[in-house]
Amino acid sequence: MLLFLFKRIIVLLLTLICLSFTVFSLVTIEPNLKKLALNQANMRMEEDEVQSWLEKNGYKRPLLVQYGEWLGNAVTGDFGYSTHFRKPVNEVIWPKLGHTGILMFWVFLLTIPIALTIGILAGMREGTKTDRTLSIFAIFTTSVPPYVSGILYTIIFSSWLGIFKGVAKAGNITFENFALPVLTIVAYDIGYIARMTRASMVEVMGSQYIKTARLKGMPFMSVVLKHALRNALIAPFTVIMLQFPWLLTGVVIVEKLFNYKGFGFLLVSAADQNDIDVTLACGVVAVVLVLTTQLISDIGYVFLNPRIRFT
Amino acid sequence: MDSVSTLEIWQIFFTRLWPVWAALAVTFFVLYQMRKKLGTLGQIFDSRVGLVGLFIVLFWIYAAIFADLIALFEPLEQSGLYRRKPPGTINSNVGIPYIFGTDTLGRDLFSRMIYGSQIVLLIAPAATLVAYIVGITLGLPAGYIGGFYDTALSFLANLVLAFPVILLFYLLVAPGIRETILPNIMAGIFFIIPVLFALMVVFSRFSQRLSVLVPSTIVILIIGAWLYSGLVFNADPLGLVAIDPNELNIFAAVVFTTSPGVFRIVRGLTLDIRTRDYVAAAVTRGENPLFIMIWEILPNARGPLIVDSCLRIGYVTILLGTLGFFGLGMEPESPDWGSMINQTRSYIRLVPTIVLPPTIALASFVLGLNLLADGLREQSLKD
Numbered sequence: 001m002l003l004f005l006f007k008r009i010i011v012l013l014l015t016l017i018c019l020s021f022t023v024f025s026l027v028t029i030e031p032n033l034k035k036l037a038l039n040q041a042n043m044r045m046e047e048d049e050v051q052s053w054l055e056k057n058g059y060k061r062p063l064l065v066q067y068g069e070w071l072g073n074a075v076t077g078d079f080g081y082s083t084h085f086r087k088p089v090n091e092v093i094w095p096k097l098g099h100t101g102i103l104m105f106w107v108f109l110l111t112i113p114i115a116l117t118i119g120i121l122a123g124m125r126e127g128t129k130t131d132r133t134l135s136i137f138a139i140f141t142t143s144v145p146p147y148v149s150g151i152l153y154t155i156i157f158s159s160w161l162g163i164f165k166g167v168a169k170a171g172n173i174t175f176e177n178f179a180l181p182v183l184t185i186v187a188y189d190i191g192y193i194a195r196m197t198r199a200s201m202v203e204v205m206g207s208q209y210i211k212t213a214r215l216k217g218m219p220f221m222s223v224v225l226k227h228a229l230r231n232a233l234i235a236p237f238t239v240i241m242l243q244f245p246w247l248l249t250g251v252v253i254v255e256k257l258f259n260y261k262g263f264g265f266l267l268v269s270a271a272d273q274n275d276i277d278v279t280l281a282c283g284v285v286a287v288v289l290v291l292t293t294q295l296i297s298d299i300g301y302v303f304l305n306p307r308i309r310f311t
Numbered sequence: 312m313d314s315v316s317t318l319e320i321w322q323i324f325f326t327r328l329w330p331v332w333a334a335l336a337v338t339f340f341v342l343y344q345m346r347k348k349l350g351t352l353g354q355i356f357d358s359r360v361g362l363v364g365l366f367i368v369l370f371w372i373y374a375a376i377f378a379d380l381i382a383l384f385e386p387l388e389q390s391g392l393y394r395r396k397p398p399g400t401i402n403s404n405v406g407i408p409y410i411f412g413t414d415t416l417g418r419d420l421f422s423r424m425i426y427g428s429q430i431v432l433l434i435a436p437a438a439t440l441v442a443y444i445v446g447i448t449l450g451l452p453a454g455y456i457g458g459f460y461d462t463a464l465s466f467l468a469n470l471v472l473a474f475p476v477i478l479l480f481y482l483l484v485a486p487g488i489r490e491t492i493l494p495n496i497m498a499g500i501f502f503i504i505p506v507l508f509a510l511m512v513v514f515s516r517f518s519q520r521l522s523v524l525v526p527s528t529i530v531i532l533i534i535g536a537w538l539y540s541g542l543v544f545n546a547d548p549l550g551l552v553a554i555d556p557n558e559l560n561i562f563a564a565v566v567f568t569t570s571p572g573v574f575r576i577v578r579g580l581t582l583d584i585r586t587r588d589y590v591a592a593a594v595t596r597g598e599n600p601l602f603i604m605i606w607e608i609l610p611n612a613r614g615p616l617i618v619d620s621c622l623r624i625g626y627v628t629i630l631l632g633t634l635g636f637f638g639l640g641m642e643p644e645s646p647d648w649g650s651m652i653n654q655t656r657s658y659i660r661l662v663p664t665i666v667l668p669p670t671i672a673l674a675s676f677v678l679g680l681n682l683l684a685d686g687l688r689e690q691s692l693k694d
Contacts, residue, residue, distance in 0.1 A: 011466075018470055023482065031487035136360065139685055143678035145629040147636045147649075148670040151656055155663045248475040253633065257656075264477075268637065271481040283478050290473045 001302070008298055012291050019291075020074075023283040024067050027276055033059050035274050040083060074284065080277030084270065089281045093266065097285065100251060100262035106182045107189070107247070115190045116236060119197020123232070124224050126202045135198065142191030146250045150184040150257045181258045185250045193240055200235035204228045234304045241297030245290050314399040320410045324421075327410075330377035335369055354690040361686015367679025371672075375428040382422035383407050386646040390417035395662050411668045414655050423646035424668040430647040431676070434558070435627045438565040439620060442627075444505045445566065446573025451604040453574070454581025465578070468571035476568055476630065477637075483564040484640040489556055497563040499543045501570075506535035515601040561640040565630055569623060576619055580612040587611075614691045621684035625677040632673050648673040 037053045038045060045053065054060050058069075073080065079089035122134035144152075157164045157180060165177040204210065205228055213223045252264030259265075263282065270278035315323070325332075346353035355361040374381060384407070393402055398412040411421040453461040471479075488494060509531045517524040541552025542559070554562070584590065585608060593603050634640050635649020643650075651669035658665050 015466075015470060015473060019473060022470075023478075026482040026488070029487055029491055029493075031490040032485075035487070135685070136682075139681045140678065143625065143681045144674045145632060145677070147632065147652060148674050151652065151659065151666050151670055155659055155666070159660060159663050245473065245475045249477040249633070252475070252477045253636065256637070267478065268481070271485070274487075279481075283482070286475050286478055287473060290475065294473065 004302065005299070008295060012295055016287065016291060017071075019287045020071070020284050021067055023280060023287070024070060025063055027279050027283070028059070028063075028066065032274055032276065036083070036276060039274065070280070074281075079281040082270075082275055082278045084273045084275040084278065089277050092278060093263070093281050093285065096261065096266045097263045099260070100255070100264060103178075103181060103185075103251065103255075103260065103262060104247070106178065107185045107251075110182065110186045111189045111193065112240065114186070115193035116197055116233070118190065118194040119236065120201055120224070120229065120232070122194070123198035123201025124205060124228070126205065131198075135195070138191040138194040138198070140191070141187050142195070144188070146184050146188050146253045147257060149187055150180070150254060153180050153183060181254045181260055184254050184257070185247070188250055189243065189247060192246075193236060193243065196239040197232070197236040201228065201232040204232040234301065237304060238297045238301050241293045241300070244293040248286055248290070313401040313403065314397070315401060315408045315410075316399065320399050320408070323408065323410050327381050327383065328374070330380050331370060331373040334373040334377070335366070338369055339366075352687075355683075355686050358686035358689055360682050361690065364679045364682025364684070364686055367675055368683055371428050371432060371676045371679070374425055375432040378425045378429055382419075382425045383410070384419035384422045386418065386423045386426035387644055388418060393417045395658055395665060397662055398664055412662060412664055414651070414665065415658060418646075420651075420655075420665070420668045423651055424648070424672050427646040427648045427651060427669065428672065428676075430645065431628055431631060431673075434562065434565070435624050435631060438562055439569065439624045439627050441501055441505060441562075442566045442569035442623070443573050443616075443620060444508050445501060445570040447577050447609065448504050448508045448511075449570075450574040450577030451581055451608065452600075454578040455585055455600060455604050455608065461578070464574065468574045471568065471571040472575075474568075477633065479568055480564060480630075480634060480637070480639055483567065484560055484634060489560055494556070494560040494563050495543060497567060498559050501563060501566045502539055502542055506531065506539065509535070511601060512605055515599070515605050518599075555642075557640050557642065561631070561634060564640075565627055568630065569627060573619075573623070576615070577612070580615060581608055584608045584611050618684050618688045618691065621680045621687065625680035625684075628673065628677050628680075 033054055034050055037050045037057075041049075041053050051060075058066065070080070077090070079093065081087070082089050082092050085092050118134050118138065122131045122138075125131060141149075163176075164179045205224075210223060210228055213227050214220070248264070251262070252268060254260070255262045255264035256268055263285075266278065267282040267286070269275075270282060342349070342353070343356060346356050355365055390402065390413070393400060393409065393413050394417045395415055396409055396413045396417075398410060399408055400412065401408045409419050409421070411419075411424070414420055414423070449464055453464045482488070483493075483497075510528060513524065513527045513531065517527070537547065537549070538552055541547030542554055545553060545556070545559075547553060581604070589611075590603060590607055593607050598607075631647065632649035632652065635645075635647050635651070636653050638650070638653055641647055641650045648669040652666060652673070655666045655669070
């Protein structure tokens, strides 16, 4: 187990270095740096002045040296300086991440129980009317991406019925302005997890030990709850965790759509405004979040599924 | 300003779409007649869900093909007098109604929606196809040979999959990137793989028969070089194949984000199929690994791959919409659905219907693909 953990963490660190290097080299490409130079020093610089500005600020050194310097600072917690907000990146990014954390918390709180219930109900009796209806419902919700459903919900609930607000203000959480963003992400996410749960449930319900339990006369509901559920939930657990990159994309879209000033909004606006240090920090934080959830998923899988524990 | 009633709007809508209805009727008639010979696709008639999906997908395919016949206006034609008009407003200059209203520049939403399907239905399946060939070419040996090759490629695939897609798009589909040669390098790598794949297919089958091998290799190389020069270097000697730099950028980014997923599926299927008896028989016969991978394993993996490709085209459509929604990559004028959503969504307080055509178009097309995939899977599981 310790060896497994050790191996996983080594791979994770390796992945992290590769990914952060990719982000670094893509953010600091020549055109972006030139724009930065024009923005920072003087809009009407000549080409050779731009070059000397880049030279002076150390952007002409080999990419690996620059990356090493950035990595050294990042490891000690210094992510640089935001050229747009004019303060250290650390003061910008963490409060925003907190806002997104609150959004994610509500999303998870609603998605997981609803999706699992739908999946279990649909999968426990394959092919019945309940199964078909719930499956089609799940297909429907996954087919409508958040930038479509969010707009449709805004028209229905905000413009037409006037129940909720079409704009969500960060730091001011009321049911009224939080309902639509959460609803949008939850609706999109439910479908996928529900379908995975259903598939896993169908497989477990067809296995030998469930048949045995049924044949020895156990009531159907207690077979489902006592025997099937525990094994059927292994796959959805990993899926929920591996969903994270996808969820993050949904969050970025929803934050942009509802003007919710969280992490996703910051990422998008930093990339638009060529705020290099913030984009880098956001990218790396996103990647770290994704890799951490993958690690949790791996460890959780080993705990939940004793069959692979010692291989 | 004059306008037509809601009933008339739908009347015009249905009559304008007559080429689509006619083509759909013919297609379904032919498919129904041939259903016995079509294998899994023929069994779709037993699945109501799959049939609905097929109907929606074909609807958009025909809408894209007959766009010139269906559209009432030019997709880029602006009109300062008729901005953000509700559905049914008649343009009194030409006497034609804007049946779904106009956007903020006075462009007809119905026509833009129809023309938008051309962009989406060209890029999404094409990008999925290239992503598939890349995924198959790399995934088959990863599953069959394994070892270091598998470890290295799986690590790379996981790297790409660990990126949140949106971050990747902001990094790869940016105006700054287009000034570098990175999109061309990526496209260069992705487009060389289909050529290599075609060569491998031919070589593995006809390596003993030079009379077939040599001419077909030459044909593949000529066609490959022709398409390659047009797509990657934008220097087609015949001037037939051309692609905008920003479209190439989108294409490369979409293939890049999609192919690792395909790789994983193909690898998983290969790991499963290589333990089958017919593969063991081929090994005993002394077939070379290339032949076994392409002619024994791949055809037997087609069921799950067809289902997955339907889902993946839908997913790529969503990705393209995401790009349009964030205003990345596409031309600002472009009538693709994602850009239309982005251009109209600020005005939903003034005219709530303004955003409906592109949103419903996009959602219905993806829904159709997902339903079709569900129907196909259900039917293929029955066997």
